[in-house]
Amino acid sequence: MSKLDGVVNCLEQHRALQRNITSEQDLAAEKDEDMRALMREENNVYTDLLQKQEQSMLQELLTLSDDEHYPALIFEVNAGAGGQEAMLFAQELYDMYTSYFDHMGWEYEQFSYETTDIGGLRHANLLVNDADAYNWLRYEAGVHRVQRVPSTEKSGRMHTSTASITVIPRPADVQINIAEKDLKIETKRASGAGGQHVNTTDSAVRIVHLPTGLAVEAQSERSQLKNRELALRRLQAKLMQQQLESSEASKQATRKAQQGNLNRNEKIRTYNFVQDRVTDHRIQGGTLHNLSGFLEGGQQLSGLIERLQVDRRKAHLVELLETWQPPQKAADKS
Structure with a gap:
């Protein structure tokens, strides 16, 4: 009402x-x-x-078409095709979206973050805690493509690389209970930069969930207890993601059978550094300039997401109108 x-x-x-x-x-x-x-x-x-x-x-x-409400979501960034260049682009996307989360005032927590030696990102997994986040981020999921001349390219050739964004809603009624007997907990010395603390105490924690074989690690905190709590939260997020993906599998198969390849393009957006533009391939006139400003994750990104929302809502409303039948006709047909 x-x-x-x-x-x-x-x-x-x-x-x-x-x-x-x-x-x-x-x-x-x-x-x-x-x-x-x-x-x-x-x-x-x-x-x-x-x-x-x-x-x-x-x-x-x-x-009114935004009828899907979730208190939180799991947000993933993964490097795709393109080797080191793809990982550098994945890091830029990660920075853009976390800046956008700050711009929107959303709380978020990082569960996994795997980087490369040259500053790229292989994979990152975050939990975004906000009831509005899913309806703003749902259309960001898909393959993002970058076109630019890498700094390591001596001949000046433009390379094309990709990274993917995954948005998994977290329903309020999903509960993950982890039994202590199902866990194998190991401690080890932290690795990487960190001064005297590194390699002096067994503060890093690795937890294996025996029923599923899922493994998580945490070593960002100085305290073993805090790292243990962080690793448990990451494990819970992974188990929740696994549960959501399995429950969504049948729904996705049904949607695909009904809609074919609707909204499943290989790329949803292209970031072209040479031409200083970003193009969303799902909306008419979806090209914006000032790419560096867009990657800041502020108003430009927010404005494009709003356009996507309105465009999808219109399409949804048209679909409802086209498939709607008066009650009497629907009764006669049945």
């Missing part, structure tokens, strides 16, 4: 404006020419207001 408030208010305002428009019959009945001209002028004003009101009402209707 609360979701319908905006639509009802728009409809009431629309009807009030309609009542203020003088009909052609009443205009013809008015004998005073000046009064008739004034009535026509008022009609023009109210007609313009009606058109604006109809746009507002359409926007309210479009928001």
Whole structure:
């Protein structure tokens, strides 16, 4: 009922404006020419207001299609084709999206983060805790392509690499209980940069979930206890992801059978550094310039996501209208 408030208010305002428009019959009945001209002028004003009101009402209707609400989601970044260049691009995407999370004021927690020696990213996994996050990020999932001349390319040839984004909703009713007897917990000395702490204490923790074989590690904290808690949270996230993926498999198969390859392009967006542009291939006129500004993960990215939302809502609304049948006809058909 609360979701319908905006639509009802728009409809009431629309009807009030309609009542203020003088009909052609009443205009013809008015004998005073000046009064008739004034009535026509008022009609023009109210007609313009009606058109604006109809746009507002359409926007309210479009928001009703966002009926999937989750308190959190699992957000993944993975390097794709292109070797080291793909991993460098994956790191840039990671930085862009975490900046976007900050821009939106969302809380998020990193569960896994595997980097390369030259600053690239192989894989990252985050938990984003916000009820609005899924509806903003759902269309970011897919293959992102980068086209640029790598710094290591001596001949100046442009390379094409890819990275993928995965957005997995986390329903409120999904619970993961991990039994202590199912865990194999190992400790070891942390590795990497860290001063005297590194290689002096067994603070790093590795946990293996015996029933599934899933393994996680944590060594970012100085305390073994804190690393253990962090590793357990990462394991819980992986088990939750595994559970969600298995439950979604049948739904995805059904959607694919019904919709074919709808919304399953090999690439959803291209980042072209040579031409300083980013192009979203799913919307008309989806090319923006100032790529460096876009990669900051602020208003430019937010604006493109809003356009994607509206475009998909319109398509969803059209689909509903095309498949809708009056109750009597639907009953006759059955």
